[in-house]
Amino acid sequence: MGLLDGLLGNASESDAQSIQQELAQLLSSGEQVQKAYAIIRDLIIFTNKRLILADKQGVTGKKVEYLSVPYRSIERFSMETTGHFDIESELKIWIRGQAEPLSKTFRDDKSIHDVYRALGEYAL
Template identity: 75%
Template sequence: MGLLDALLGNASESDINETQQELLRILASDERVERAYAIIRDQIIFTNKRLILVDKQGVTGKKRELLSVPYRSIERFSMETTGHFDLESELHIWVRGMAAPISKTFRNDQTIHDVARALAEYAL
């Protein structure tokens, strides 16, 4: 991911091997990272078994919240692309048992399409 993209909030695909190493302690023995996207400091990670949403918190980003969502629990998802005056696109994921959807904001239409395609491949 380029520094300029990170500063602008654009999402980009992350290195799968690096992400696999970062998550080694929480992955199941036969689980592997297949796709990973970074949005500023946060990440959306697709493994062969689940979706992992990483929310880095604090000034240093050392504190992290990891939300694990089994693909079978994803009920639906939607994406809203950018327009002439609205420069942000949004992804919403409804998970069984949660009242409100999980929302992620992107500033890059291409990446939100890539993430939505990955969601379709894994969750449908």
């Protein structure tokens, strides 16, 4: 169900070890991937030192933009769950020095709760 969840916009937990290998050249010495979630082609990655958002671009997804956010820079975060007519939930993360929050859209409440809980574990 993980692939189908990803295609539908639901976050599915990814294997931290495979993400560790994929990001080996980006990670600092001693940095370990703790949790990772895939949303369609994008990734939300929690390491022991920072939050990494990987935005895969283009048709093939070969071009990737990585946004690295130290946990100490996260000022606050919020979650908006789905409703009767609104089928998308949204996660917002405010970063020190930026006026607008980072925003990720999810298609179900279960997956956003998992990511929100992980964000709370690492950022607080």
